[in-house]
Amino acid sequence: MTLGRRTLFAVICAVAVATVYVAQPVLARIGADLGVPEADLGWIVTTGQLGYLIGLALLVPLGDMCDRRTLIAGHLLLAATGMALAAVADRLWLLLVGLALAGLFAVVVQTTVAFAADLSAPGGRGRTLGAVTSGVIVGILGARVLAGGLAALWGWRSVYVALALLLVALTYLVLRLLPADPRSANGVARPSYGEVLGGLGGLFRDRDRVLVSRGLIAFFLFASFGTLWSGLALPLAAAPWHLSTAQIGLFGIAGLAGALGAARAGRWADAGRAHAVTGGALALLAVSWAATGQASRSLWPVVVGVVVLDFAVQAVHVSNQHLLTAAHVHRTSSAIGGYMLFYSLGSAVGATATTALYAAAGWAGSSALGAAFALCALTVWAVDRHSRRKDGRRYGQYGQYGGYGQYGEYGQYDQCDEYRQCG
Template identity: 35%
Template sequence: MTHNKQLTPGLIWTMAIAAGAAVANLYYNQPLLADMARSFGVSRDEAGYISTFTQIGYAVGMLLFVPLGDIRERRGLISILLAVVTLSLLGAAVAPSIHWMYAASMIIGLSTVVPQILVPFSAQLASPEQRGKVIGMVMSGLLFGILLARTISGLIGGTWGWRWMYVLAAAFMLVLLIVLRSRLPRVEPELKSSYGELMLSITGLIRKYATLREGALIGALNFGAFSVFWTSLSFYLEGAPYHYDSRIAGLFGLFGVAGALGAPWVGRLADRIAPHWIIGGMLSITLLSWLLFGFAGMWLIGLIVGILLLDLGVQGAQISNQTRIYALEAAARSRLNTVLMVSTFIGGAVGSSVGSYMWEHGGWSAVSLSGGVMIVLSLLVWGMGRWNGNKRMA
């Protein structure tokens, strides 16, 4: 059942902006990791775990809370989560030690799952023929949030210190709570189930759908490579040959805006062309970005073009993945999204750790190699999916 009459252009824009503003909480730390390392008196490798703990928290939060969207009224659930994330951001702002920061980052991740409730919510409200377009719009807002988070935090952190970024983020979330509480429609869930039954049913969905298993693996590897790059970039830019501070490092997020601008186009394309072919093309674009980072990353133009391709490829593959997975079973969209996004952000957490470790022990060459290997593996998973699909049709 859809509720298309409630899905006005204004509401789509509200959901897109909200997704971007909320997901930004996960990424404010990345351009500031070098500053945080100095502030807490720890190594860059140890500071890199701030990003890792945030993404682990996000994966756990998606596993625990996002499935509730199938059995609970989503507007109320979103309101509670926004209240919790507001408090956790204030906790990070006053962190006296790196271990406090790890704990606060984990809770920020746990409660920043609002975008992953909004995306299936938008799919539920949309009619089937516009679903890819609507998902693309909301995901475009989400990508803008990811990219602009780094730019905003780099500028604010570099000017007033990283703690003020978390104070402002808490204020953003309080405003978002008020706006969404008044704008989102109240839509009762389609499924009647207990929480325990709901969680157990997730394993059944994984067994039932090969497309879900393939999409989850591709999502993990794809976002792992994305996190390898963005976690290590501020360290790379701080040294030779660039010598940029956190304000300039944050501005590099703006170069990925092309990916966000391309997201609605990819969504519309997924309404017309089989999404698995779009996924293969987007993964190929992402692999090209890593070749540029490895062989031309010491030149500014190579780094910029690589960022443009990385963000377009990663986001395009993600939207196409979501479009085909949401089409599997209408009443299970929140749980299907849980499987996809938990896998994706476990990959992101691993990628953050790999990025900071590779930078510490092998420099930019090791970073580029590890990101490229992840994309090659995702292409292999995609190719095996096509091979198995062709065999089933034969």
């Protein structure tokens, strides 16, 4: 895949995911302008995330039955409509409708990741995923910095206007620059919507080994990630630092540096080291909390901890998606959508738990929680690795992606066809 095409995919992911997270730095301004009580401000963020969760279950599987170039363009345009509604909202309910609509169609990120993976040669899939999913982290962290700057210059509505315009521009670029879905050109038969949803449900019902292990790792991984980024502002705004919102936002730049540094994780996955990268990165994630836990005493360790944590999260996330798309080549959208359900739930658990624990035990308690989530992810990885080794002794022969068994790294668990009808 060309650099230009990877860049376009990454930008789509960054802008789309920003629609879900961009409200966080400007909540106070929105509340003051629309007369929203402080106790109700949380709904502004929650509404977009709920829309996103629904989209993961109901819209992402469409990528396995529709032309994905057209699907991506349509979802971008509908997300732009949601952003436009948010920009002109003069009542809370209209703002929430706009944010719910944008969140629902922000799942274009997962369709984009699946499309990028399928357009890549097998030997370069990890490199592509590393570049494209970097856009997700850029969107999550960069949205905070961008929103703060735009709101300071032109007010909070300018943030949504800018995102709406970017989404419309990306819609045009997708239709102009991306190739047609190769499945259309090859005349591959498309399943019905019911069959696609049934296939996604089957992954959970059958306890698909790849999805369950990687999904559980993602749950704890992003619970740890959410613990940091939803709670770090609390000790930084408190004594002895009393940092402003803009100053706290600068820590996002350190996170970006760490996440972008992990782009090479895709190449490691292409070389068959996805499992080793996952284990090493999860160990780094746990260790990083020793540094970020110093937020009440010193800021430099926090910067180091943020860089290491975001490097580890991105490395694991890329490795997870590489393994999923390799194991489910005929239904990448459904596999990625199912995986991201774990991601979303983990993020929500981490965000909710960190603020509650901070009130009871301070930042030391939140840091212990983040480290515990990391250790849980590492435990899941170790159990899965031990299980694969047992299967390797049973079936013999190393697989293509660094695991065991002649059918790939999950042994004989992926012999079945696209809807798990084994021969």
